[in-house]
Amino acid sequence: MNKVLTRKIPSKAERYFSTGISMITSRGPQGPNIMAAEWVIQISYSPVLIAVFIHNGSYTIKNIEKTKEFGVNVASQGQTTEVSVAGGYSGSEIDKLKIKNVFKISQPHKIKTPMIADCTINAECKLVRKEKLGDHVMLVGKVVHIEYDDTKSPLLYHKGRYFGLHSTIEHDRKEVLVSKNTLxxxxxxxxxxxxxxxxxxxxxxxxxxxxxxxxxxxxxTIPLAIPPQGKNQRDYLTRHLNNMKLQITVENEPIMKRLVLKNGTEIQRVNFVLFKGKSKKQTREHTWKPKNDEIISNLI
Ligand SMILES: Cc1cc2nc3c(=O)[nH]c(=O)nc-3n(C[C@H](O)[C@H](O)[C@H](O)COP(=O)(O)O)c2cc1C
Known part of the structure; x- marks a missing residue:
């Protein structure tokens, strides 16, 4: 008899994404306000654009519609109280920023909305687009000032609970100890x-x-090239070899080696897409290196 496979929790799957949490500051006729938002994401590098998705009933959205600006304060691990208060009450219920000993306000640089201290990132935004999508409204902000605190670690959110970044997962990338020079x-x-x-x-x-x-x-090194994004890797390599007057026949099937090069606490992740090649008569100076070289031994 066929065993029926059942998913443990078939409903509410949409609630099990993992996110970071930001505190969105805004200001309006009643003064400044703060809310918690997990649906916050950078959507462009140049210009830097951030999209936040906010429900229509919020006090925050009314503020932003009026002043056309907002602050994105990405919460750090020490800010669970701030996030819970900002997300647990509406500005229509209580003046959250005035509650004693909860929020530490910092002065903005380019907007008039107050920002929050001790966050990992503070981004001051001017509203450039607003669009209703489903039961939330997407507000896109162009970043006019941004700061990052290297000493803080972000607060993460999953299934209604807070988490921190406690480990880095590199299990599928081979760690190679290399000299300072190589790194x-x-x-x-x-x-x-x-x-x-x-x-x-x-x-x-x-x-x-x-x-x-x-x-x-x-x-x-072995003959290497760094193809611009979108370029076919093999074609780029063959052209590169031709330019270097290296006469090599390149095979068709690529091999992928993903390494993390390490020296002390410094690292660099490197992906090598490698093609085996056969050397024809060389017209340009080249040499041979033993296969026990720190990098080469991990590429063959
Ligand atoms: C961790 C957390 C994340 C939240 N993420 C969002 C979100 O992304 N979008 C949203 O509209 N509301 C979100 N909320 C709910 C709002 O923060 C909440 O409705 C808040 O009371 C709105 O405040 P306001 O009415 O003062 O603007 C979140 C709440 C918490 C606790």
Missing amino acids: EFFKNLAQGKFVLKCVGVLVESKDAVLVIKWPKTAYE
């Missing part, structure tokens, strides 16, 4: 990106792999 080389290539995405070719001889000197440095 610096890849960090320079990454230019601040969390993950450096490069494409390279592995040309192996018995005990060694073909390497080239990276332009303007003494660093030797």
